Amino acid sequence: MLDFSDFDARGYRTVDVATGYGRWVGTYEETVEDAMDLALLDELTVPQWGGVRRAADLGCGTGRTAAWLRQQGVGAIDGVDLTPEMLEVARSKGRHDRLFEGDVRDTGLEAGAYDLVIASLIDEHLPELRPFYDEAWKLAAPGAACVVVAFHPHFIMTSGMPTHFTDEAGEHIAISTHVHLLSDHVTAGIGAGWRLAEMREGLIDERWLALKPKWEKYRNHPISAALVWRKDS
Numbered sequence: 625m626l627d628f629s630d631f632d633a634r635g636y637r638t639v640d641v642a643t644g645y646g647r648w649v650g651t652y653e654e655t656v657e658d659a660m661d662l663a664l665l666d667e668l669t670v671p672q673w674g675g676v677r678r679a680a681d682l683g684c685g686t687g688r689t690a691a692w693l694r695q696q697g698v699g700a701i702d703g704v705d706l707t708p709e710m711l712e713v714a715r716s717k718g719r720h721d722r723l724f725e726g727d728v729r730d731t732g733l734e735a736g737a738y739d740l741v742i743a744s745l746i747d748e749h750l751p752e753l754r755p756f757y758d759e760a761w762k763l764a765a766p767g768a769a770c771v772v773v774a775f776h777p778h779f780i781m782t783s784g785m786p787t788h789f790t791d792e793a794g795e796h797i798a799i800s801t802h803v804h805l806l807s808d809h810v811t812a813g814i815g816a817g818w819r820l821a822e823m824r825e826g827l828i829d830e831r832w833l834a835l836k837p838k839w840e841k842y843r844n845h846p847i848s849a850a851l852v853w854r855k856d857s
């Protein structure tokens with residue numbers, strides 16, 4: 625297993641997930657770039673979003689992913705997150721049907737009830753991936769899709785940058801970050817029973833460089849990845 629500290633080029637003070645997102649929440653939606661995840665979701669050819677009746681949005685945060693799912697015509701959406709402050713914002717936005725405080729590795733949601741399980745931008749916070757893919761499999765109905773958008777391991781390694789935010793005092797604070805190779809995802813997903821149906825990688829392109837001109841040195845480096853898994857019935 626890779627350890628982020630071997631790549632850390634920033635040396636920011638690190639806090640746990642609930643502490644970090646509990647403090648980032650106020651500026652979260654204005655600092656996360658849609659290019660990271662929503663642009664990749666836009667590129668996927670499967671699943672047929674409009675046909676999804678019930679989705680489990682794991683690590684739902686403030687509901688950015690759910691807002692995108694609603695735009696695609698997804699029916700009911702249940703969200704799970706372990707940070708109460710993120711859930712409070714999600715509640716105020718009304719993008720989910722139901723919201724639960726819990727862990728994506730043991731959600732307490734109904735087994736076999738969801739035709740979509742989605743987790744966007746949470747994989748780097750999990751020390752191991754297999755418990756997540758096992759739980760997603762448990763929640764999935766036969767034929768369901770599981771969509772994972774990941775922080776690309778190449779970018780974490782080459783930039784040495786953890787997931788982080790800047791607090792009111794201007795301090796950059798890292799949130800506990802783990803490096804998962806794409807092969808770690810494939811091994812964990814297949815091990816849990818999933819079949820990989822589609823995969824995309826998002827590069828630092830002109831859209832990114834317009835947002836972050838200093839990232840010219842990362843031009844064409846992959847920064848995120850989307851994996852679509854299928855539970856064959």
Ligand SMILES: C[S@@+](CC[C@H](N)C(=O)[O-])C[C@H]1O[C@@H](n2cnc3c(N)ncnc32)[C@H](O)[C@@H]1O
Nearest residue numbers: 683684685688705706707710727728744745749
């Ligand atoms: C970067 S945010 C992503 C939120 C949303 N999916 C989005 O794309 O904007 C990561 C979220 O995952 C949650 N999270 C991280 N690890 C988790 C875990 N093990 N169980 C539940 N939620 C978790 C955090 O609390 C945070 O709200």
